[in-house]
Amino acid sequence: MMPRKRKRLTPLNAVQSKPSFSPADTFGSPRAVLDGNSSPVTSKYFTEETKTSSRLGPDFFNQPCISLAKSFLGQILVHKLPDGRELRGRIVETEAYLGGEDEASHSKGGKQTARNAAMFMKPGTLYVYQIYGIYFCMNVSSQGEGAAVLLRSLEPLQGLDTMRQLRSAQRKGSARLLKDWQLCNGPSKLCQALGINKTFDQKDLTQDSAVWMEPGSEVPGEQAVVTAARIGVSYGGEWAQKPLRFYIGGNKCVSVRDKVVEKERAAAE
DNA sequence: AGAGGGATCTTCT
DNA sequence: GAAGATCCCTCTC
Numbered sequence: 001m002m003p004r005k006r007k008r009l010t011p012l013n014a015v016q017s018k019p020s021f022s023p024a025d026t027f028g029s030p031r032a033v034l035d036g037n038s039s040p041v042t043s044k045y046f047t048e049e050t051k052t053s054s055r056l057g058p059d060f061f062n063q064p065c066i067s068l069a070k071s072f073l074g075q076i077l078v079h080k081l082p083d084g085r086e087l088r089g090r091i092v093e094t095e096a097y098l099g100g101e102d103e104a105s106h107s108k109g110g111k112q113t114a115r116n117a118a119m120f121m122k123p124g125t126l127y128v129y130q131i132y133g134i135y136f137c138m139n140v141s142s143q144g145e146g147a148a149v150l151l152r153s154l155e156p157l158q159g160l161d162t163m164r165q166l167r168s169a170q171r172k173g174s175a176r177l178l179k180d181w182q183l184c185n186g187p188s189k190l191c192q193a194l195g196i197n198k199t200f201d202q203k204d205l206t207q208d209s210a211v212w213m214e215p216g217s218e219v220p221g222e223q224a225v226v227t228a229a230r231i232g233v234s235y236g237g238e239w240a241q242k243p244l245r246f247y248i249g250g251n252k253c254v255s256v257r258d259k260v261v262e263k264e265r266a267a268a269e
Numbered sequence: 270a271g272a273g274g275g276a277t278c279t280t281c282t
Numbered sequence: 283g284a285a286g287a288t289c290c291c292t293c294t295c
Contacts, residue, residue, distance in 0.1 A: 133277030188288050
């Protein structure tokens with residue numbers, strides 16, 4: 001009968017339609033800190049090799065799922081917006097979704113569908129899917145048939161004001177200011193904050209010009225990594241309990257902390 | 270601090 | 283036709 005209402009703007013549209021700048025985004029000091037990429041880096045004294053070499057390559061992504069999930073902790077995810085602004089976040093929480101045997105994975109039973117095709121593509125391929133009709137979650141394909149790593153939270157590093165805009169766009173109480181640590185502390189929050197949507201599905205992190213990963217300067221040691229059960233997968237039977245979630249202990253931006261595991265950890269000192 | 274419900278729509282049974 | 287790798291708001295303790 002009646003056509004369905006459509007009132008929502010996609011986050012990316014929202015950003016692009018912004019007046020190209022945000023007062024808060026401009027740095028107070030004349031000499032801005034890291035302006036990242038952008039501007040004409042035409043100095044002949046700086047080869048661009050230093051820049052391009054900072055992207056994580058195929059060798060990094062070509063790891064078994066669990067190994068990759070842990071290795072992601074501390075690395076930097078970057079999205080360069082169409083207008084040149086770069087959004088950066090440090091990965092602090094991930095989940096491993098193994099192949100066919102994993103009952104909680106979209107690739108359970110080894111079934112490949114139009115939606116999960118990216119899970120079966122080469123390591124470093126993004127798998128982005130929509131959930132609950134309104135949010136997105138982003139994964140990175142790893143070694144192993146149908147295996148991928150879900151990115152659950154980031155510590156925002158650069159472009160925080162843009163992130164705040166993107167996150168507030170759809171929120172009712174947008175007047176309420178989000179704290180820095182609340183910008184990316186959840187799988188769909190980080191997608192919203194970085195402007196990641198379905199169009200990023202099947203993109204290659206080792207090749208794409210708009211999205212990539214960089215090696216972080218502060219990578220946690222084994223000691224600092226907390227291993228716990230995955231979130232929101234109760235339908236997965238015994239697989240729901242398996243320790244396939246990893247996060248940096250004590251980091252404020254982790255979405256869900258496992259107090260029991262952390263207590264055991266402390267006791268094991 | 271924790272429980273409960275609504276939003277919203279693609280995907281697969 | 284039902285459920286979902288979520289988030290946010292509101293209500294209650």
